[in-house]
Amino acid sequence: MIRFAALFNAIDQSTKTNAKVAALADYFASAPDEDRMWTMALFSGRRPKRAVTTTKLREWAAETADIPLWLFEESYPIVGDLAETIALVLPLSETTNDGSLTQWITRLREVSQTDDAARKAFVLEAWETLGGTERFVFNKLITGGFRMGVSQKLMTRALSKATGKAEAELAHRLMGNWHPDHTSWHALIEAEDAAVDASRPYPFYLAYALEGPPDALGAPENWRAEWKWDGIRGQLILRDGQYFVWSRGEELMTDRFPELARAVDFLPPGTVLDGELLVWHPHSDSPASFNALQKRIGRKTVPKKLLTDAPVVLHAYDLLEWQGEDLRDAPFAERRKILEELFAPLPAAAPVRLSPQLEFAEWEALADLRDVARDENAEGLMLKRSDSPYLVGRKKGDWWKWKLAPLTIDAVMIYAQAGHGRRANLFTDFTFAVWDGNELVPFAKAYSGLTDAEFREITKWVRKNTLQRFGPVRLVTPHHVFEIAFEGIQASPRHKSGVALRFPRMSRWRQDKPLQEANTLEDLNDMLRIYG
DSSP, X not given: XXXXXXXXXXXXXXXXXXXHHHHHHHXXXXXXXXXXXXXXXXHTTOOOOOOSOHHHHHHHHHHHHTOOHHHHHHHHHHHOOHHHHHHHHSOOOOOOOOOOHHHHHHHHHHHTTSOHHHHHHHHHHHHHHOOXXXXXXXXXXXXXXXXXSOOHHHHHHHHHHHHOOOHHHHHHHTOSSOOTTTOOHIIIIIOTTGGGOTTOOOXXXXXXXXXXXXXXXXXXXXXXXEEEESSEEEEEEEETXXXXXXXXXXXXXXXXXXGGGGGGGTSOSSEEEEEEEEEOOTTOSSOOOHHHHHTTTTOSSOOHHXXXXXXXXXXXXXXEEETTXXXXXXXXXXXXXXXXXXXXXXXXXXXXXXXXXXXXXXXXXXXXXXXXXXXXXXXXXXXXXXXXXXXXXXXXXXXXXXXXXXXXXXXXXXXXXXXXXXXXXXXXXXEEEEEETTEEEEEEEEOOSSOHHXXXXXXXXXXXXXXXXXXXXXXXXXXXXXXXXXXXXXXXXXXXXXXXXXXXXXXXXXXXXXXGGSOBHHHHHHHHHHHO
16 A cells, blocks of 8 residues: 555656656556556546445544544545645554555445444554555545546556566456456456457547538548437447447447447457447437437436437448458548448348548538537537548547537526535536526526636625525525536426527636526527427
């Protein structure tokens, strides 16, 4: 744990990528294999399940620190992090425990199966014997809130530096359903046959947002364009007579989309498609909106009625593996040609479709197509250079997403709540409302889009204009108008307004606009009729 805590400190205390990579590389080059595996697991979201409720931890911390629980509860929102709050209130430990990261995680997982008395004894022992950063890291592990500023790309860079293996190969090895319980460092990182796992996906290639017109990209004939679909990015893998569905977030979703099982009847093994999971009704010319797909998200099992009401297909736009061969280094035009030949004989009953390419000779013509993207239930356009390979992660230059401008509406802030972490002392989470006659009706929450200076300014105002408190939430005087940007709108009987927004955020603070000129519920309903 001492070695891992030192790594934690080195990463947490630096904002420089090279310093983080160097610290990680040194750790991966020298730590025991089991600790290296658990470190990769923690940094890639494979955390142990929470062993103790946060309520119990707060009670035990207040008791150990000999302070009233109310004082701990008042301190928690100020600090903004439970693990750090506990570490700050506990008395200093004068001992050092040299147990490894793996040993502590093993004990933590074992104690999760015991009663409260055993759990409390374990936690108090850890707090008494672990000092400094080790205690803080332990708190992070036991609260289940272990998150660090280590991206998959940064971790693969460090692993490459420590092992001498190529980043692209390591990124591929780290994809899939591995876990320290059933995979060793040698099998995952060192073994030559690491790619034999039939379910393993490829790392996704991600596009950069195109902020202006595409003229600067050069000659239009060097580019391909297609709709940027509003669904779930995924890979469909067909190997060894089986099928697997992975999300871009490396979540195995096979059971959630059983209709894709029929893909093995239409496509040969050794095929990996990159595409978009969309609800697409038979005989329809375009996919249903994301609202229809939301009904399928988060479901482990899908009832027959939902399979009928919201049938899902994979709209393929790239071919990553063909006849068992990795095609990612081939030019996009070549991969696309094979993909078109593969899909040409497929019947309409197949659960996969080919995402069409859009014909254009000039950038102006492509801009005209982009303007009607919402009519196709698309978010905009994807632009891909014809000779581009399929790379790993977000690379600037070959793939661009040219999205439509978001929908916007002007709304009144009526509730405010403090943020977390470094923004724990600022009000950053707001509830917004629109007019319904003379009444303000809440319809959305947002917490991003303003600068730190703007958050500090609005925080001062909130403290002076609070009407009521409801725990951490403050009802404020209706006064400030904000422009709220969002990607979509849908009907929602659960909300008083009757609508719900997709990805709402504050695009600007309308200090130029009086309260009475905010938008109305009727305006939202008009948007719902057009875009819902």
